[in-house]
Amino acid sequence: MGPYVPVNKFSTNGREPSDYDNQAMMIPDQIDDMGEKRILVEQDFAVVEVEPKDEESCAAERLHHLTKIVTQFQDHLRERASNHLGYPGNHNCSHYLALSTLLQFNINNAGDPFKESDHGLHSKKFEVGVLDWFAQLWGIDKDEYWGYVTNGGTEGNLHGILMGRELLPNGILYTSQESHYSMFKIARMYRMDCGTIASLATGEMDCNDLRDKLLINKDRPAIINVTIGTTFKGAVDNLDLVVQTLIDCGFSDNQFYIHCDAAISGFVVPFLKQVQKFTFKKPIGSVSISGHKFLGCPMPCGVLITRRRYIDLISRNIEYIASFDTTIAGSRNGHSPVFMWYVLNLKGWRGLEQDVQKCLRNARYLRHRLKKAGISSMLNEMSITVVFERPPDNEFVRHWQLQCLENMAHVVVMPHVTVEMLERFLSDLIRKRNTWYGKVQPPCLAEDIGICNCACPVHACKCKN
Amino acid sequence: MGPYVPVNKFSTNGREPSDYDNQAMMIPDQIDDMGEKRILVEQDFAVVEVEPKDEESCAAERLHHLTKIVTQFQDHLRERASNHLGYPGNHNCSHYLALSTLLQFNINNAGDPFKESDHGLHSKKFEVGVLDWFAQLWGIDKDEYWGYVTNGGTEGNLHGILMGRELLPNGILYTSQESHYSMFKIARMYRMDCGTIASLATGEMDCNDLRDKLLINKDRPAIINVTIGTTFKGAVDNLDLVVQTLIDCGFSDNQFYIHCDAAISGFVVPFLKQVQKFTFKKPIGSVSISGHKFLGCPMPCGVLITRRRYIDLISRNIEYIASFDTTIAGSRNGHSPVFMWYVLNLKGWRGLEQDVQKCLRNARYLRHRLKKAGISSMLNEMSITVVFERPPDNEFVRHWQLQCLENMAHVVVMPHVTVEMLERFLSDLIRKRNTWYGKVQPPCLAEDIGICNCACPVHACKCKN
Numbered sequence: 001m002g003p004y005v006p007v008n009k010f011s012t013n014g015r016e017p018s019d020y021d022n023q024a025m026m027i028p029d030q031i032d033d034m035g036e037k038r039i040l041v042e043q044d045f046a047v048v049e050v051e052p053k054d055e056e057s058c059a060a061e062r063l064h065h066l067t068k069i070v071t072q073f074q075d076h077l078r079e080r081a082s083n084h085l086g087y088p089g090n091h092n093c094s095h096y097l098a099l100s101t102l103l104q105f106n107i108n109n110a111g112d113p114f115k116e117s118d119h120g121l122h123s124k125k126f127e128v129g130v131l132d133w134f135a136q137l138w139g140i141d142k143d144e145y146w147g148y149v150t151n152g153g154t155e156g157n158l159h160g161i162l163m164g165r166e167l168l169p170n171g172i173l174y175t176s177q178e179s180h181y182s183m184f185k186i187a188r189m190y191r192m193d194c195g196t197i198a199s200l201a202t203g204e205m206d207c208n209d210l211r212d213k214l215l216i217n218k219d220r221p222a223i224i225n226v227t228i229g230t231t232f233k234g235a236v237d238n239l240d241l242v243v244q245t246l247i248d249c250g251f252s253d254n255q256f257y258i259h260c261d262a263a264i265s266g267f268v269v270p271f272l273k274q275v276q277k278f279t280f281k282k283p284i285g286s287v288s289i290s291g292h293k294f295l296g297c298p299m300p301c302g303v304l305i306t307r308r309r310y311i312d313l314i315s316r317n318i319e320y321i322a323s324f325d326t327t328i329a330g331s332r333n334g335h336s337p338v339f340m341w342y343v344l345n346l347k348g349w350r351g352l353e354q355d356v357q358k359c360l361r362n363a364r365y366l367r368h369r370l371k372k373a374g375i376s377s378m379l380n381e382m383s384i385t386v387v388f389e390r391p392p393d394n395e396f397v398r399h400w401q402l403q404c405l406e407n408m409a410h411v412v413v414m415p416h417v418t419v420e421m422l423e424r425f426l427s428d429l430i431r432k433r434n435t436w437y438g439k440v441q442p443p444c445l446a447e448d449i450g451i452c453n454c455a456c457p458v459h460a461c462k463c464k465n
Numbered sequence: 466m467g468p469y470v471p472v473n474k475f476s477t478n479g480r481e482p483s484d485y486d487n488q489a490m491m492i493p494d495q496i497d498d499m500g501e502k503r504i505l506v507e508q509d510f511a512v513v514e515v516e517p518k519d520e521e522s523c524a525a526e527r528l529h530h531l532t533k534i535v536t537q538f539q540d541h542l543r544e545r546a547s548n549h550l551g552y553p554g555n556h557n558c559s560h561y562l563a564l565s566t567l568l569q570f571n572i573n574n575a576g577d578p579f580k581e582s583d584h585g586l587h588s589k590k591f592e593v594g595v596l597d598w599f600a601q602l603w604g605i606d607k608d609e610y611w612g613y614v615t616n617g618g619t620e621g622n623l624h625g626i627l628m629g630r631e632l633l634p635n636g637i638l639y640t641s642q643e644s645h646y647s648m649f650k651i652a653r654m655y656r657m658d659c660g661t662i663a664s665l666a667t668g669e670m671d672c673n674d675l676r677d678k679l680l681i682n683k684d685r686p687a688i689i690n691v692t693i694g695t696t697f698k699g700a701v702d703n704l705d706l707v708v709q710t711l712i713d714c715g716f717s718d719n720q721f722y723i724h725c726d727a728a729i730s731g732f733v734v735p736f737l738k739q740v741q742k743f744t745f746k747k748p749i750g751s752v753s754i755s756g757h758k759f760l761g762c763p764m765p766c767g768v769l770i771t772r773r774r775y776i777d778l779i780s781r782n783i784e785y786i787a788s789f790d791t792t793i794a795g796s797r798n799g800h801s802p803v804f805m806w807y808v809l810n811l812k813g814w815r816g817l818e819q820d821v822q823k824c825l826r827n828a829r830y831l832r833h834r835l836k837k838a839g840i841s842s843m844l845n846e847m848s849i850t851v852v853f854e855r856p857p858d859n860e861f862v863r864h865w866q867l868q869c870l871e872n873m874a875h876v877v878v879m880p881h882v883t884v885e886m887l888e889r890f891l892s893d894l895i896r897k898r899n900t901w902y903g904k905v906q907p908p909c910l911a912e913d914i915g916i917c918n919c920a921c922p923v924h925a926c927k928c929k930n
Contacts, residue, residue: 039589108757329616
């Protein structure tokens with residue numbers, strides 16, 4: 001096969017055709033030594049060199065071939081987005097096409113967003129407009145905050161925890177076992193002691209366990225990560241109870257630092273009435289949120305906001321480093337602040353609220369239908385994440401792009417998830433369950449999501465929740 | 466002024482008109498307490514909320530207004546790109562418009578690029594295609610390397626140095642004083658001892674100083690950052706001499722780790738004949754390069770390549786963390802690997818070589834013209850960065866977007882820099898110098914770039930270089 005024979009590389013790649021061939025699988029299963037599937041790169045995805053003598057004659061054909069692969073890739077992405085249920089990304093992104101001509105510019109917001117640079121190709125005015133919006137949302141005055149648009153939730157966490165460590169160098173990082181894995185990676189990177197706190201069946205941090213662990217190390221400051229929306233169950237840690245626990249254990253204001261990781265539910269919680277808010281009116285040090293999740297920016301991005309006085313303090317202490325740059329990344333994406341600015345302006349507060357209400361409604365609908373079908377499931381009060389029994393069929397999991405953990409799978413009901421998509425999913429699930437659970441029984445999920453949410457033969461009759 | 470009165474926010478903003486008003490300054494100078502210019506956000510860049518009652522009637526006007534601002538921003542970027550000389554970014558980016566429809570997709574390459582994910586909206590095949598190309602360029606077999614597409618040079622450095630520290634936990638980080646500032650930031654983040662090595666007038670690491678510092682700490686492993694293109698002078702550290710110095714000081718293979726930061730000159734050096742190469746055939750541990758600099762990807766990105774056996778070793782040691790994700794970022798931009806794949810295929814090795822030759826030729830031309838005009842200047846052998854005396858005129862510096870350090874300024878002759886642009890720059894510079902240096906003399910740069918490159922009244926006649 002010559003390098004320019006056009007073939008659809010997102011097709012079945014020689015597998016047996018299956019139920020889900022409309023998903024235009026781009027990946028044939030290749031299992032490595034560790035039992036994991038590995039990416040296999042065919043010729044089309046390689047960078048192909050052309051002989052100098054053929055260069056001119058090949059140019060048009062080469063361009064045509066590249067365009068064809070990208071077009072096929074887009075068809076594949078379109079199909080995958082239409083069956084995307086298990087990851088916290090919003091795939092309603094077509095409005096960003098209005099910004100597509102920006103791709104002809106190499107835009108770099110290097111360094112501090114508030115500092116003008118002689119480098120003229122940046123979008124820092126858009127960035128500061130976005131930051132101001134988040135500062136207002138989180139109750140901190142314009143001249144009191146500092147922040148920047150990050151490459152995603154992990155960079156926000158990296159910055160927030162670094163702030164805590166620089167302010168309290170001997171501090172221990174406390175984070176719940178259900179917090180994002182980046183926390184444990186960060187503790188390792190930063191050479192910090194890390195206390196893992198147990199969680200409740202809801203996924204929320206167990207503040208009794210936090211108390212016990214704080215008391216064991218009363219002589220060392222506490223850097224606490226509070227998760228606003230855990231990765232798997234969408235649980236929101238109880239910020240007020242965390243603060244109360246610190247006070248009860250005798251920690252004064254200058255002995256603790258709280259970072260809020262709001263990557264998952266940061267856009268949901270502010271719209272819920274009668275729910276405790278995370279805000280800088282409370283003794284928190286930083287908040288990090290993602291822009292590619294609920295907001296649906298086309299590439300990973302996010303926002304980190306902290307108190308300006310902390311940045312000023314650290315800048316004085318480590319003058320050489322901070323005088324250049326107080327961000328983690330250095331060179332920073334100048335497109336993503338424009339995306340965020342655009343979508344926030346386009347939707348406005350009311351548009352976002354409508355998205356949140358729709359997602360909450362659809363999540364409750366899904367949970368209701370699962371329950372009615374006798375399937376173990378759970379939905380936290382402030383969450384759009386529906387947890388249920390893990391399907392024992394990898395092809396099904398891959399088709400619906402479900403995220404799985406132990407006995408559980410989940411659907412994150414993002415704005416692109418329609419009732420029609422949920423109906424297709426439910427009908428497929430209920431039909432397949434008849435074949436999965438002919439002879440064997442569905443798993444018991446009592447330990448994972450609580451007895452009341454478990455619909456296994458043992459617990460189904462015991463609870464009428 | 467109502468929120469939707471269209472005004473060009475990239476205009477002079479009430480400043481006195483100047484020579485450079487065609488640069489459509491988006492920033493009025495606002496000086497803060499620290500004497501630094503700060504970004505001032507006018508109404509147009511804020512996120513504006515509309516009253517619910519006006520929502521429907523405003524929708525079209527709102528969209529029109531947003532589009533207008535983005536269009537003005539593009540005009541501003543176009544003008545800035547046409548006078549962009551001092552930062553190492555290539556602004557020949559119009560070919561990326563062919564990929565603009567990808568912006569309607571939220572693409573995330575979360576985690577390891579070689580591991581398939583149930584999350585279907587990723588571009589890992591393109592990513593691995595790109596990684597394979599770099600692996601081949603840097604002399605390491607497909608099954609010997611591991612790597613990923615990063616968010617830029619700093620993330621590559623973060624990963625490379627972390628590898629070194631995890632392999633040699635008690636290691637000292639050695640890096641030259643002219644290496645990128647991220648190195649000093651990283652040492653602080655990772656709580657590593659850092660030895661700053663002196664540099665020569667060329668900007669290259671002084672291996673005599675390295676030897677002295679290695680000998681003082683012979684009992685501790687060495688993690689060495691070798692810079693392939695320093696930020697300011699475009700100097701290339703002498704990798705072979707660094708390795709020889711380590712051997713001379715009695716460091717065996719398992720007592721050192723070398724990371725190569727090739728952000729600046731990584732694409733230039735491989736095309737130079739009779740120049741020592743950085744390659745995995747030599748005892749290096751990792752290489753990091755940028756994709757938004759010479760390659761001109763529209764947003765910060767890069768590539769990190771390391772030895773797979775190191776990643777496997779670390780994965781076993783920190784199983785919990787690594788089993789999820791061996792990257793720094795976690796969620797990763799799925800667009801940038803497609804950009805890199807596209808431009809590498811479009812240009813091919815020959816196209817890149819032509820770009821490099823053109824840049825070297827233009828850099829030599831600029832250096833020749835500066836010298837002829839009696840202006841202190843320097844151009845390293847393997848470099849496209851021309852260093853010269855710092856213009857004492859901030860408006861001039863801002864117009865041409867020059868990067869300055871102490872007495873020096875520089876131009877990085879990237880592929881978008883044409884002879885025509887250089888002529889405009891030279892003519893402006895030479896004309897302005899007559900007004901700058903009427904009564905005072907130009908600065909002496911002998912200490913900064915060497916006596917032979919200095920054209921100040923004292924040194925001009927002494928050297929005929």
